[in-house]
Amino acid sequence: MLIDCKKIAQMIDAQSLSLLQKSSVRPKLVSLAVKPDQSTVSYLKSQQKKAQSLGIDYEMINVEDALSLEESLQKASKDESVHGLFVSHPLPPEIDEMKIANLIEADKDVEGRNPLNLGRLVYGIEDFAPCTAAAIVRILTSVTDLTGKNVVVIGRSTTVGLPVSIMLLRRDRSATVTVCHSRTTNIPEMTRKADVTIVAVGKAGFLTSEMVRDGSIVIDVGINVVDGKVLGDADKSIQEKAQVTPVPGGVGVVTTSILMNRVVRNAVRGGMN
Ligand SMILES: NC(=O)c1ccc[n+]([C@@H]2O[C@H](COP(=O)([O-])OP(=O)(O)OC[C@H]3O[C@@H](n4cnc5c(N)ncnc54)[C@H](OP(=O)(O)O)[C@@H]3O)[C@@H](O)[C@H]2O)c1
Structure with missing residues:
Protein backbone atom coordinates (compact mmCIF):
# COMPACT_ATOMS: atom_id res chain seq x y z
CA MET A 1 0.00 0.00 0.00
CA LEU A 2 1.26 3.46 -0.85
CA ILE A 3 1.27 6.31 1.66
CA ASP A 4 -0.38 9.41 0.17
CA CYS A 5 2.47 11.90 0.52
CA LYS A 6 0.93 14.38 -1.91
CA LYS A 7 -1.98 14.82 0.48
CA ILE A 8 0.45 15.59 3.32
CA ALA A 9 2.27 18.10 1.08
CA GLN A 10 -1.05 19.73 0.18
CA MET A 11 -1.84 20.23 3.87
CA ILE A 12 1.52 21.92 4.42
CA ASP A 13 0.99 24.11 1.33
CA ALA A 14 -2.48 25.07 2.57
CA GLN A 15 -0.91 26.25 5.83
CA SER A 16 1.66 28.28 3.88
CA LEU A 17 -1.06 29.91 1.79
CA SER A 18 -3.15 30.67 4.84
CA LEU A 19 -0.18 32.39 6.53
CA LEU A 20 0.48 34.42 3.39
CA GLN A 21 -3.14 35.51 3.07
CA LYS A 22 -2.84 37.19 6.48
CA SER A 23 0.34 39.04 5.56
CA SER A 24 1.47 41.64 3.04
CA VAL A 25 5.07 40.41 3.02
CA ARG A 26 6.47 38.80 -0.15
CA PRO A 27 8.70 35.84 0.83
CA LYS A 28 11.86 35.16 -1.14
CA LEU A 29 13.96 32.02 -1.47
CA VAL A 30 17.44 32.02 -3.03
CA SER A 31 18.70 28.66 -4.30
CA LEU A 32 22.38 28.33 -5.12
CA ALA A 33 24.10 25.58 -7.05
CA VAL A 34 27.68 24.98 -8.20
CA LYS A 35 28.05 23.70 -11.76
CA PRO A 36 24.63 22.01 -11.55
CA ASP A 37 24.07 18.92 -13.66
CA GLN A 38 20.84 18.23 -15.51
CA SER A 39 19.11 16.45 -12.63
CA THR A 40 19.99 19.30 -10.23
CA VAL A 41 18.66 21.88 -12.68
CA SER A 42 15.46 19.91 -13.08
CA TYR A 43 15.10 19.63 -9.29
CA LEU A 44 15.65 23.37 -8.89
CA LYS A 45 13.05 24.04 -11.58
CA SER A 46 10.52 21.98 -9.66
CA GLN A 47 11.41 24.01 -6.57
CA GLN A 48 10.82 27.18 -8.58
CA LYS A 49 7.44 25.91 -9.78
CA LYS A 50 6.34 25.14 -6.23
CA ALA A 51 7.57 28.53 -4.99
CA GLN A 52 5.65 30.33 -7.72
CA SER A 53 2.48 28.35 -7.01
CA LEU A 54 2.62 29.60 -3.42
CA GLY A 55 3.54 33.21 -4.22
CA ILE A 56 7.17 32.98 -3.10
CA ASP A 57 9.78 34.91 -5.09
CA TYR A 58 12.47 32.54 -6.26
CA GLU A 59 16.00 33.30 -7.42
CA MET A 60 18.22 30.58 -8.80
CA ILE A 61 21.95 31.36 -8.75
CA ASN A 62 24.30 29.00 -10.58
CA VAL A 63 28.00 29.54 -9.97
CA GLU A 64 31.21 27.94 -11.18
CA ASP A 65 33.43 27.75 -8.08
CA ALA A 66 33.72 27.96 -4.29
CA LEU A 67 34.64 31.64 -4.22
CA SER A 68 31.58 32.68 -6.23
CA LEU A 69 29.40 30.50 -3.99
CA GLU A 70 30.81 32.12 -0.86
CA GLU A 71 30.33 35.63 -2.28
CA SER A 72 26.76 34.92 -3.39
CA LEU A 73 25.91 33.40 -0.01
CA GLN A 74 27.31 36.36 1.89
CA LYS A 75 25.38 38.78 -0.30
CA ALA A 76 22.09 36.89 0.04
CA SER A 77 22.59 36.51 3.80
CA LYS A 78 22.79 40.29 4.18
CA ASP A 79 19.87 40.99 1.84
CA GLU A 80 16.81 41.74 3.97
CA SER A 81 14.43 40.84 1.15
CA VAL A 82 15.71 37.21 1.28
CA HIS A 83 14.00 34.92 3.82
CA GLY A 84 15.52 31.56 2.90
CA LEU A 85 18.77 30.19 1.51
CA PHE A 86 19.17 26.81 -0.13
CA VAL A 87 22.46 25.31 -1.35
CA SER A 88 22.18 22.37 -3.70
CA HIS A 89 24.03 19.17 -2.65
CA PRO A 90 26.21 17.24 -3.17
CA LEU A 91 28.80 19.99 -3.62
CA PRO A 92 31.83 19.30 -5.82
CA PRO A 93 34.53 17.52 -3.77
CA GLU A 94 36.91 20.48 -3.87
CA ILE A 95 34.43 22.62 -1.91
CA ASP A 96 34.60 22.63 1.90
CA GLU A 97 31.05 21.65 2.88
CA MET A 98 31.43 22.76 6.50
CA LYS A 99 32.68 26.20 5.46
CA ILE A 100 29.68 26.66 3.19
CA ALA A 101 27.26 25.41 5.87
CA ASN A 102 28.66 28.03 8.25
CA LEU A 103 28.09 30.77 5.67
CA ILE A 104 24.38 29.98 5.43
CA GLU A 105 23.02 32.43 7.97
CA ALA A 106 21.35 30.39 10.71
CA ASP A 107 18.15 32.47 10.61
CA LYS A 108 17.76 31.91 6.87
CA ASP A 109 18.89 28.29 6.93
CA VAL A 110 15.53 26.92 5.80
CA GLU A 111 17.10 23.65 4.73
CA GLY A 112 18.84 23.00 8.06
CA ARG A 113 22.54 22.78 7.16
CA ASN A 114 24.16 25.26 9.52
CA PRO A 115 25.98 23.44 12.39
CA LEU A 116 24.17 25.64 14.91
CA ASN A 117 20.82 24.36 13.68
CA LEU A 118 22.02 20.76 13.62
CA GLY A 119 23.20 21.19 17.22
CA ARG A 120 19.77 22.51 18.23
CA LEU A 121 18.30 19.16 17.22
CA VAL A 122 19.99 17.56 20.21
CA TYR A 123 17.94 19.87 22.42
CA GLY A 124 14.75 18.94 20.59
CA ILE A 125 14.52 22.24 18.67
CA GLU A 126 13.44 21.35 15.17
CA ASP A 127 12.40 24.58 13.42
CA PHE A 128 15.70 24.37 11.58
CA ALA A 129 15.91 20.59 11.24
CA PRO A 130 17.12 19.24 7.88
CA VAL A 253 7.27 16.37 -2.36
CA VAL A 254 6.81 16.69 1.41
CA THR A 255 10.41 17.94 1.72
CA THR A 256 9.81 20.71 -0.83
CA SER A 257 6.57 21.77 0.85
CA ILE A 258 8.32 21.94 4.24
CA LEU A 259 11.13 24.01 2.72
CA MET A 260 8.65 26.51 1.28
CA ASN A 261 6.64 26.59 4.50
CA ARG A 262 9.77 27.61 6.37
CA VAL A 263 10.45 30.43 3.91
CA VAL A 264 6.89 31.66 4.42
CA ARG A 265 7.05 31.40 8.21
CA ASN A 266 10.37 33.18 8.23
CA ALA A 267 9.01 36.02 6.10
CA VAL A 268 5.73 36.36 7.97
CA ARG A 269 7.12 36.15 11.48
CA GLY A 270 10.44 37.86 10.78
CA GLY A 271 12.30 34.83 12.17
CA MET A 272 11.87 31.09 12.51
CA ASN A 273 10.77 30.56 16.06
N1 LIG B 1 13.60 12.69 -1.17
C1 LIG B 1 14.40 13.65 -0.73
O1 LIG B 1 13.95 14.72 -0.40
C2 LIG B 1 15.87 13.36 -0.59
C3 LIG B 1 16.68 14.24 0.09
C4 LIG B 1 18.03 13.89 0.28
C5 LIG B 1 18.52 12.73 -0.26
N2 LIG B 1 17.70 11.93 -0.97
C6 LIG B 1 18.18 10.66 -1.55
O2 LIG B 1 18.37 9.75 -0.47
C7 LIG B 1 19.48 8.90 -0.74
C8 LIG B 1 20.49 9.03 0.36
O3 LIG B 1 20.94 10.36 0.42
P1 LIG B 1 22.08 10.83 1.43
O4 LIG B 1 22.36 12.26 1.14
O5 LIG B 1 21.71 10.42 2.79
O6 LIG B 1 23.29 9.92 0.87
P2 LIG B 1 24.77 9.70 1.39
O7 LIG B 1 25.29 10.92 2.06
O8 LIG B 1 25.50 9.14 0.23
O9 LIG B 1 24.62 8.56 2.50
C9 LIG B 1 24.30 7.26 2.15
C10 LIG B 1 24.30 6.41 3.40
O10 LIG B 1 23.99 5.09 3.00
C11 LIG B 1 24.92 4.20 3.59
N3 LIG B 1 25.16 3.05 2.72
C12 LIG B 1 25.72 3.02 1.49
N4 LIG B 1 25.79 1.76 1.03
C13 LIG B 1 25.25 0.98 1.99
C14 LIG B 1 25.04 -0.42 2.11
N5 LIG B 1 25.40 -1.27 1.15
N6 LIG B 1 24.48 -0.88 3.25
C15 LIG B 1 24.12 -0.02 4.23
N7 LIG B 1 24.29 1.30 4.17
C16 LIG B 1 24.85 1.80 3.06
C17 LIG B 1 26.19 4.99 3.76
O11 LIG B 1 26.97 4.37 4.78
P3 LIG B 1 28.40 4.95 5.26
O12 LIG B 1 28.08 6.12 6.12
O13 LIG B 1 29.00 3.83 5.99
O14 LIG B 1 29.13 5.33 4.00
C18 LIG B 1 25.65 6.35 4.12
O15 LIG B 1 25.46 6.48 5.51
C19 LIG B 1 19.97 9.32 -2.12
O16 LIG B 1 19.37 8.51 -3.09
C20 LIG B 1 19.49 10.75 -2.25
O17 LIG B 1 19.31 11.13 -3.60
C21 LIG B 1 16.39 12.21 -1.14
Whole structure:
Protein backbone atom coordinates (compact mmCIF):
# COMPACT_ATOMS: atom_id res chain seq x y z
CA MET A 1 0.00 0.00 0.00
CA LEU A 2 1.26 3.46 -0.85
CA ILE A 3 1.27 6.31 1.66
CA ASP A 4 -0.38 9.41 0.17
CA CYS A 5 2.47 11.90 0.52
CA LYS A 6 0.93 14.38 -1.91
CA LYS A 7 -1.98 14.82 0.48
CA ILE A 8 0.45 15.59 3.32
CA ALA A 9 2.27 18.10 1.08
CA GLN A 10 -1.05 19.73 0.18
CA MET A 11 -1.84 20.23 3.87
CA ILE A 12 1.52 21.92 4.42
CA ASP A 13 0.99 24.11 1.33
CA ALA A 14 -2.48 25.07 2.57
CA GLN A 15 -0.91 26.25 5.83
CA SER A 16 1.66 28.28 3.88
CA LEU A 17 -1.06 29.91 1.79
CA SER A 18 -3.15 30.67 4.84
CA LEU A 19 -0.18 32.39 6.53
CA LEU A 20 0.48 34.42 3.39
CA GLN A 21 -3.14 35.51 3.07
CA LYS A 22 -2.84 37.19 6.48
CA SER A 23 0.34 39.04 5.56
CA SER A 24 1.47 41.64 3.04
CA VAL A 25 5.07 40.41 3.02
CA ARG A 26 6.47 38.80 -0.15
CA PRO A 27 8.70 35.84 0.83
CA LYS A 28 11.86 35.16 -1.14
CA LEU A 29 13.96 32.02 -1.47
CA VAL A 30 17.44 32.02 -3.03
CA SER A 31 18.70 28.66 -4.30
CA LEU A 32 22.38 28.33 -5.12
CA ALA A 33 24.10 25.58 -7.05
CA VAL A 34 27.68 24.98 -8.20
CA LYS A 35 28.05 23.70 -11.76
CA PRO A 36 24.63 22.01 -11.55
CA ASP A 37 24.07 18.92 -13.66
CA GLN A 38 20.84 18.23 -15.51
CA SER A 39 19.11 16.45 -12.63
CA THR A 40 19.99 19.30 -10.23
CA VAL A 41 18.66 21.88 -12.68
CA SER A 42 15.46 19.91 -13.08
CA TYR A 43 15.10 19.63 -9.29
CA LEU A 44 15.65 23.37 -8.89
CA LYS A 45 13.05 24.04 -11.58
CA SER A 46 10.52 21.98 -9.66
CA GLN A 47 11.41 24.01 -6.57
CA GLN A 48 10.82 27.18 -8.58
CA LYS A 49 7.44 25.91 -9.78
CA LYS A 50 6.34 25.14 -6.23
CA ALA A 51 7.57 28.53 -4.99
CA GLN A 52 5.65 30.33 -7.72
CA SER A 53 2.48 28.35 -7.01
CA LEU A 54 2.62 29.60 -3.42
CA GLY A 55 3.54 33.21 -4.22
CA ILE A 56 7.17 32.98 -3.10
CA ASP A 57 9.78 34.91 -5.09
CA TYR A 58 12.47 32.54 -6.26
CA GLU A 59 16.00 33.30 -7.42
CA MET A 60 18.22 30.58 -8.80
CA ILE A 61 21.95 31.36 -8.75
CA ASN A 62 24.30 29.00 -10.58
CA VAL A 63 28.00 29.54 -9.97
CA GLU A 64 31.21 27.94 -11.18
CA ASP A 65 33.43 27.75 -8.08
CA ALA A 66 33.72 27.96 -4.29
CA LEU A 67 34.64 31.64 -4.22
CA SER A 68 31.58 32.68 -6.23
CA LEU A 69 29.40 30.50 -3.99
CA GLU A 70 30.81 32.12 -0.86
CA GLU A 71 30.33 35.63 -2.28
CA SER A 72 26.76 34.92 -3.39
CA LEU A 73 25.91 33.40 -0.01
CA GLN A 74 27.31 36.36 1.89
CA LYS A 75 25.38 38.78 -0.30
CA ALA A 76 22.09 36.89 0.04
CA SER A 77 22.59 36.51 3.80
CA LYS A 78 22.79 40.29 4.18
CA ASP A 79 19.87 40.99 1.84
CA GLU A 80 16.81 41.74 3.97
CA SER A 81 14.43 40.84 1.15
CA VAL A 82 15.71 37.21 1.28
CA HIS A 83 14.00 34.92 3.82
CA GLY A 84 15.52 31.56 2.90
CA LEU A 85 18.77 30.19 1.51
CA PHE A 86 19.17 26.81 -0.13
CA VAL A 87 22.46 25.31 -1.35
CA SER A 88 22.18 22.37 -3.70
CA HIS A 89 24.03 19.17 -2.65
CA PRO A 90 26.21 17.24 -3.17
CA LEU A 91 28.80 19.99 -3.62
CA PRO A 92 31.83 19.30 -5.82
CA PRO A 93 34.53 17.52 -3.77
CA GLU A 94 36.91 20.48 -3.87
CA ILE A 95 34.43 22.62 -1.91
CA ASP A 96 34.60 22.63 1.90
CA GLU A 97 31.05 21.65 2.88
CA MET A 98 31.43 22.76 6.50
CA LYS A 99 32.68 26.20 5.46
CA ILE A 100 29.68 26.66 3.19
CA ALA A 101 27.26 25.41 5.87
CA ASN A 102 28.66 28.03 8.25
CA LEU A 103 28.09 30.77 5.67
CA ILE A 104 24.38 29.98 5.43
CA GLU A 105 23.02 32.43 7.97
CA ALA A 106 21.35 30.39 10.71
CA ASP A 107 18.15 32.47 10.61
CA LYS A 108 17.76 31.91 6.87
CA ASP A 109 18.89 28.29 6.93
CA VAL A 110 15.53 26.92 5.80
CA GLU A 111 17.10 23.65 4.73
CA GLY A 112 18.84 23.00 8.06
CA ARG A 113 22.54 22.78 7.16
CA ASN A 114 24.16 25.26 9.52
CA PRO A 115 25.98 23.44 12.39
CA LEU A 116 24.17 25.64 14.91
CA ASN A 117 20.82 24.36 13.68
CA LEU A 118 22.02 20.76 13.62
CA GLY A 119 23.20 21.19 17.22
CA ARG A 120 19.77 22.51 18.23
CA LEU A 121 18.30 19.16 17.22
CA VAL A 122 19.99 17.56 20.21
CA TYR A 123 17.94 19.87 22.42
CA GLY A 124 14.75 18.94 20.59
CA ILE A 125 14.52 22.24 18.67
CA GLU A 126 13.44 21.35 15.17
CA ASP A 127 12.40 24.58 13.42
CA PHE A 128 15.70 24.37 11.58
CA ALA A 129 15.91 20.59 11.24
CA PRO A 130 17.12 19.24 7.88
CA CYS A 131 14.07 19.35 5.62
CA THR A 132 14.18 15.72 4.47
CA ALA A 133 14.41 14.46 8.04
CA ALA A 134 11.51 16.73 8.98
CA ALA A 135 9.51 15.36 6.04
CA ILE A 136 10.10 11.78 7.17
CA VAL A 137 8.94 12.59 10.69
CA ARG A 138 5.88 14.39 9.33
CA ILE A 139 4.93 11.42 7.16
CA LEU A 140 5.48 8.90 9.94
CA THR A 141 3.50 10.81 12.54
CA SER A 142 0.62 11.09 10.08
CA VAL A 143 0.36 7.30 9.75
CA THR A 144 1.41 5.92 13.14
CA ASP A 145 2.11 6.57 16.81
CA LEU A 146 5.86 6.12 17.10
CA THR A 147 6.00 5.51 20.85
CA GLY A 148 7.99 2.35 21.51
CA LYS A 149 8.11 1.46 17.81
CA ASN A 150 11.17 -0.32 16.56
CA VAL A 151 12.61 1.90 13.79
CA VAL A 152 15.56 0.90 11.64
CA VAL A 153 17.28 3.73 9.75
CA ILE A 154 19.60 2.68 6.91
CA GLY A 155 22.03 5.51 6.20
CA ARG A 156 23.80 7.95 8.54
CA SER A 157 24.24 11.10 6.43
CA THR A 158 24.05 14.57 7.96
CA THR A 159 21.16 15.29 5.60
CA VAL A 160 18.93 12.31 6.36
CA GLY A 161 19.94 9.33 8.52
CA LEU A 162 21.63 11.08 11.42
CA PRO A 163 19.13 13.93 11.99
CA VAL A 164 16.07 11.72 11.54
CA SER A 165 17.45 9.29 14.13
CA ILE A 166 17.81 12.11 16.67
CA MET A 167 14.34 13.42 15.87
CA LEU A 168 12.69 10.02 16.31
CA LEU A 169 14.23 9.69 19.75
CA ARG A 170 12.66 12.92 21.01
CA ARG A 171 10.54 12.21 24.05
CA ASP A 172 7.24 13.10 22.40
CA ARG A 173 7.97 10.42 19.76
CA SER A 174 10.04 7.93 21.76
CA ALA A 175 10.79 5.44 19.01
CA THR A 176 13.53 2.88 19.59
CA VAL A 177 16.05 3.61 16.86
CA THR A 178 18.70 1.42 15.23
CA VAL A 179 21.00 3.11 12.71
CA CYS A 180 22.67 1.02 9.99
CA HIS A 181 25.37 1.97 7.49
CA SER A 182 27.76 0.42 4.99
CA ARG A 183 29.69 -1.41 7.74
CA THR A 184 26.62 -2.94 9.38
CA THR A 185 26.73 -6.70 8.96
CA ASN A 186 23.19 -7.94 9.59
CA ILE A 187 20.78 -5.40 8.10
CA PRO A 188 18.10 -7.90 6.92
CA GLU A 189 17.98 -9.43 10.40
CA MET A 190 17.19 -6.01 11.84
CA THR A 191 14.75 -4.80 9.18
CA ARG A 192 12.72 -8.03 9.42
CA LYS A 193 11.97 -7.14 13.05
CA ALA A 194 11.32 -3.45 12.40
CA ASP A 195 7.94 -1.73 12.69
CA VAL A 196 9.37 1.04 10.51
CA THR A 197 12.28 0.97 8.07
CA ILE A 198 13.72 4.21 6.71
CA VAL A 199 16.02 3.59 3.76
CA ALA A 200 18.34 6.43 2.67
CA VAL A 201 21.21 4.71 0.94
CA GLY A 202 21.12 5.91 -2.68
CA LYS A 203 21.00 2.45 -4.28
CA ALA A 204 17.99 1.51 -6.39
CA GLY A 205 16.06 -1.47 -4.99
CA PHE A 206 18.44 -1.87 -2.01
CA LEU A 207 15.61 -2.84 0.35
CA THR A 208 13.89 -5.97 -0.93
CA SER A 209 10.55 -7.48 0.00
CA GLU A 210 12.25 -10.36 1.91
CA MET A 211 13.87 -7.77 4.19
CA VAL A 212 10.64 -6.29 5.55
CA ARG A 213 7.93 -7.52 7.86
CA ASP A 214 4.26 -7.85 6.78
CA GLY A 215 2.27 -4.79 7.85
CA SER A 216 5.33 -2.66 8.57
CA ILE A 217 6.00 0.89 7.31
CA VAL A 218 8.76 1.74 4.84
CA ILE A 219 9.97 5.27 4.17
CA ASP A 220 11.84 5.27 0.89
CA VAL A 221 14.12 8.31 0.74
CA GLY A 222 16.26 7.22 -2.20
CA ILE A 223 16.23 9.03 -5.52
CA ASN A 224 18.10 7.06 -8.18
CA VAL A 225 17.98 7.71 -11.90
CA VAL A 226 18.26 4.39 -13.73
CA ASP A 227 17.84 4.30 -17.52
CA GLY A 228 16.06 7.65 -17.35
CA LYS A 229 13.63 6.42 -14.67
CA VAL A 230 13.48 7.72 -11.09
CA LEU A 231 13.64 4.79 -8.66
CA GLY A 232 13.69 4.59 -4.88
CA ASP A 233 15.90 2.56 -2.57
CA ALA A 234 13.01 0.17 -1.90
CA ASP A 235 11.95 -2.45 -4.39
CA LYS A 236 8.43 -1.85 -5.75
CA SER A 237 7.23 -5.29 -4.62
CA ILE A 238 7.40 -4.10 -1.00
CA GLN A 239 4.09 -2.29 -1.62
CA GLU A 240 2.35 -5.67 -1.41
CA LYS A 241 3.29 -6.27 2.22
CA ALA A 242 4.05 -2.85 3.75
CA GLN A 243 2.84 0.75 3.79
CA VAL A 244 5.45 2.52 1.69
CA THR A 245 6.16 6.03 0.43
CA PRO A 246 6.24 6.23 -3.38
CA VAL A 247 9.20 7.39 -5.47
CA PRO A 248 8.71 9.80 -7.14
CA GLY A 249 5.95 11.69 -5.35
CA GLY A 250 6.86 10.66 -1.80
CA VAL A 251 9.38 12.06 0.69
CA GLY A 252 10.58 14.54 -1.96
CA VAL A 253 7.27 16.37 -2.36
CA VAL A 254 6.81 16.69 1.41
CA THR A 255 10.41 17.94 1.72
CA THR A 256 9.81 20.71 -0.83
CA SER A 257 6.57 21.77 0.85
CA ILE A 258 8.32 21.94 4.24
CA LEU A 259 11.13 24.01 2.72
CA MET A 260 8.65 26.51 1.28
CA ASN A 261 6.64 26.59 4.50
CA ARG A 262 9.77 27.61 6.37
CA VAL A 263 10.45 30.43 3.91
CA VAL A 264 6.89 31.66 4.42
CA ARG A 265 7.05 31.40 8.21
CA ASN A 266 10.37 33.18 8.23
CA ALA A 267 9.01 36.02 6.10
CA VAL A 268 5.73 36.36 7.97
CA ARG A 269 7.12 36.15 11.48
CA GLY A 270 10.44 37.86 10.78
CA GLY A 271 12.30 34.83 12.17
CA MET A 272 11.87 31.09 12.51
CA ASN A 273 10.77 30.56 16.06
N1 LIG B 1 13.60 12.69 -1.17
C1 LIG B 1 14.40 13.65 -0.73
O1 LIG B 1 13.95 14.72 -0.40
C2 LIG B 1 15.87 13.36 -0.59
C3 LIG B 1 16.68 14.24 0.09
C4 LIG B 1 18.03 13.89 0.28
C5 LIG B 1 18.52 12.73 -0.26
N2 LIG B 1 17.70 11.93 -0.97
C6 LIG B 1 18.18 10.66 -1.55
O2 LIG B 1 18.37 9.75 -0.47
C7 LIG B 1 19.48 8.90 -0.74
C8 LIG B 1 20.49 9.03 0.36
O3 LIG B 1 20.94 10.36 0.42
P1 LIG B 1 22.08 10.83 1.43
O4 LIG B 1 22.36 12.26 1.14
O5 LIG B 1 21.71 10.42 2.79
O6 LIG B 1 23.29 9.92 0.87
P2 LIG B 1 24.77 9.70 1.39
O7 LIG B 1 25.29 10.92 2.06
O8 LIG B 1 25.50 9.14 0.23
O9 LIG B 1 24.62 8.56 2.50
C9 LIG B 1 24.30 7.26 2.15
C10 LIG B 1 24.30 6.41 3.40
O10 LIG B 1 23.99 5.09 3.00
C11 LIG B 1 24.92 4.20 3.59
N3 LIG B 1 25.16 3.05 2.72
C12 LIG B 1 25.72 3.02 1.49
N4 LIG B 1 25.79 1.76 1.03
C13 LIG B 1 25.25 0.98 1.99
C14 LIG B 1 25.04 -0.42 2.11
N5 LIG B 1 25.40 -1.27 1.15
N6 LIG B 1 24.48 -0.88 3.25
C15 LIG B 1 24.12 -0.02 4.23
N7 LIG B 1 24.29 1.30 4.17
C16 LIG B 1 24.85 1.80 3.06
C17 LIG B 1 26.19 4.99 3.76
O11 LIG B 1 26.97 4.37 4.78
P3 LIG B 1 28.40 4.95 5.26
O12 LIG B 1 28.08 6.12 6.12
O13 LIG B 1 29.00 3.83 5.99
O14 LIG B 1 29.13 5.33 4.00
C18 LIG B 1 25.65 6.35 4.12
O15 LIG B 1 25.46 6.48 5.51
C19 LIG B 1 19.97 9.32 -2.12
O16 LIG B 1 19.37 8.51 -3.09
C20 LIG B 1 19.49 10.75 -2.25
O17 LIG B 1 19.31 11.13 -3.60
C21 LIG B 1 16.39 12.21 -1.14
